[in-house]
Amino acid sequence: MKAQDVMEPHLPTLEDMQQWTQVLGRAQQLMLEQAAGATGRTLPFDPEAVARIQTGFADEGLALWQRFLDSGGLLRDHPEPPPSDSPAAARDRRFADPAWTEHPFYDLIRQSYLLLSDYLTKLADAVDGVDPKQKAKLRFATTGLLDAIAPSNFPLTNPLVVQKTIQSGGENLVKGLQHMLADLEKGQLTHTDGTAFELGRNIASTPGKVIKETPLYQLIHYAPTTDKVLETPLIIFPPWINRFYILDLSPEKSFVKWAVDQGISVFLVSWKSADASMKDVVWDDYILDGQIDAIDTVRDLLGVPGVHAIGYCVAGTTLAATLALLAARGEADKVASATFFTAQVDFSKAGDLTLFVDDEQMKMVEQLSSGGFLDGRYMAATFNLLRGRDLIWNYVVNNYLLGQDYPPFDLLYWNGDTTNLPARWHKDYLTQLYRDNLLVQPGAISVAGTPIDLRRVRTPAYVQAGREDHIAPLESVWKLTEHFSGPIRFLLAGSGHIAGVVNPPSAQKYQYWTCAESQPTLEAFLAHAKETKGSWWPDWIEWIRGQAPATVPVKGARRPGKGRLKALEDAPGRYVKTR
Incomplete structure (x- = not known):
């Protein structure tokens, strides 16, 4: 112009x-x-x-x-x-x-x-x-x-x-008004053309079967694509603040599909979006009836002593508590290794989200959760506020003032596909962890009556952080390394909370930093870290294979629905589709 x-x-x-x-x-x-x-x-x-x-x-x-x-x-x-x-x-x-x-x-x-x-x-x-x-x-x-x-x-x-x-001739303003009125009706800012995506067709489409359903989650077993797989299976715990398919977007971006293609038996937990029936669900339920139950289910199905586990964001925080509980019970071997995607356990440097946990904010959360659950649109608005320039005002200009058509973008479609949260769990999470930082205080939190202590966790851990993460800041994620007692590989990925994780090798984007030897502080890590161009996923799979390299043929229960647990429905399952 x-x-x-x-x-x-x-x-x-x-x-x-x-x-x-x-x-x-x-x-x-x-x-x-x-x-x-x-x-x-x-x-x-x-x-x-x-x-x-x-x-x-x-x-x-x-x-x-x-x-x-x-x-x-x-x-x-x-x-x-x-x-x-x-x-x-x-x-x-x-x-x-x-x-x-x-x-x-x-x-x-x-x-x-x-x-x-x-x-x-x-x-x-x-x-x-x-x-x-x-x-x-x-x-x-x-x-x-x-x-x-x-x-x-x-x-x-x-x-x-x-x-x-x-x-x-002013048509852009008329079209923008239509966009704005539609957003007001649904109570949420639109970022992308939602009609371009269909779960199970061009998003969340990795082949698999739902083999178990509980009031809290569905367990998906993905179909293998190799003749042999690692003997130790992988179970993925995505955050229940969002839909699981952030790790199974389009086939080109899907971490799930990539992991399956690397020769891993992959299981994934699809959490139920909260409704009034979950008004009494607390953190203990996600640990006991969620993560430990899913881990035991996979172990029993395949007849293996332990699993590799991944916890993303809040599910990573929960995985840390799960490991501490298993250690306290003498059952630490149930998890052969633990991987943490942008997860926090020490919230002393948790960034701007800590600004939303004062008494005034908590009263508002209670008012919004009167039905026993928190509408996911509130959390979406909160996360958008953390990057208001990019996630709010940019779209106000493009959608409302310029009247532009919404572009089809799978990541933004996922971002707008909100989930509801159990009110009691959400309140406890904000107060006990974000506000009071109790998880890193030995014995301050108990699960089913058992005090937990992160220092007892000796499970080999892979900790990934994002350099530009505004939800789980680098300084906060690093602190996880200061509380576990086992061997830890820390990796810093380029970009932030989502793109830093969802970065397939084929994209040839960003970079990551690692150190050959563990470092005592974040400052020391940054000073000695070696930069590698591209995706960090190959580094992770090499680490996983190093933990348990044995392989087995794909037969029997290694195929979804062919073991004791029969297929209930095709992936991605009904829980992820429930609105």
């Missing part, structure tokens, strides 16, 4: 811009006062730091306005290159279109917004002498406010929307 082709809104005066600055300053002051009320005292600032921030903001603001006037402002015929942006501003995808920099008015709007963002962020950081969590809340709220008021989010200050509106 050329700069001269963009319709020009009314040019604000310097007084107009000062007014908006004051309004946003007052908005931040309200957040400061809220944080002060939570601490019971006035928030302390470093006067010298605040003075420097305010002086710098005023000087840079005037300089920006003067540059605009000196260059001829909106009257200049040939746009001049704008001053160089900071590296962060240059990477800001909201302003990637050339019109944001080539057109003088929009360049002024953009630079003014970035300047204001820098000012308010620095002012939030200048709060000192308060509880770190209160300061983190203030910074989180400031970031959320700034993301919401970005000029890209409004029709008259986004050159792309202005141009699209002119070209389409």
Whole structure:
């Protein structure tokens, strides 16, 4: 788009811009006062730091306005290159279109917004002498406010929307309104075209059979594709906060299919989305009637002493508790190895999610869970807030303002396919783990009357973290290595909570870091780690084979439904389809 082709809104005066600055300053002051009320005292600032921030903001603001006037402002015929942006501003995808920099008015709007963002962020950081969590809340709220008021989010200050509106005669806004009304009706922001996917056909389509069903889960046994398989089978525990098929997306991305093709007998637990019948379900149930029951089922079916187990996210946290309980019972050999995908056990550095566990938030969760379960749309909204710029406002612009069609994207389809959570479990999880961090305190948590202690876990473990994970931060996942007593291989994958895990070798994307020898601290790991391009999955399968290399022919119970447990239905089963 050329700069001269963009319709020009009314040019604000310097007084107009000062007014908006004051309004946003007052908005931040309200957040400061809220944080002060939570601490019971006035928030302390470093006067010298605040003075420097305010002086710098005023000087840079005037300089920006003067540059605009000196260059001829909106009257200049040939746009001049704008001053160089900071590296962060240059990477800001909201302003990637050339019109944001080539057109003088929009360049002024953009630079003014970035300047204001820098000012308010620095002012939030200048709060000192308060509880770190209160300061983190203030910074989180400031970031959320700034993301919401970005000029890209409004029709008259986004050159792309202005141009699209002119070209389409306003049809984009009508279509965007249709999108918005549809989202309001279903109570959830749409990210992708849901009609493009069908469970069992082009997503969650790895062949297999459901061989067991309980009130809590279905157990899927996937059909082998090799003549021989590892004698020790693999059981995968996905998080029940989401649908299991994050690990079985399209065949090209499916971890399940890839693992089957590597010669592993793969079983997977498909959790039931909570309803009123699960109002009394607690964490003990997911450990005893979920993970241990599934482990014993696979052991008995195949006649093996132990299994390899994978726990993803909250299921990884639960797997750690399961291992501790088995160790306390003298049954640790039931799990030959444990793999943790972006899982946390020590929540002292759990990131922004800890901001959602104060008393006020817990009261709201209780109100939303009056039926005995929490609607999954609440959790989806919470996770979206953690990356509001990418998962909320980006789609507001594309779907509502530009009126664009939804692209078919399996990962975003999964992201919007929410599950409900048992109310009692969810409350205990937030309070006992995120808020009180009891899991790493020996004996502080008991399962079926047995106190558990993570230090007793000696099971060989493979711990994977994501470098850019905003849900389970790297620093938090690393702490798992500080509480187990057995051999641990720690691996850092490129990208985040999802793409860092779902990264098939065929994609040739990202990278991972490992150390030949275990390291005492995360800092030491980062200093000595070797980078390898591509997927980390081959590293994992090599580690698995090293734990138990024996293989057996595929016959009898190694085929789904051919052992004592008969097939109930085809994978992916009815639990994952229940809404």
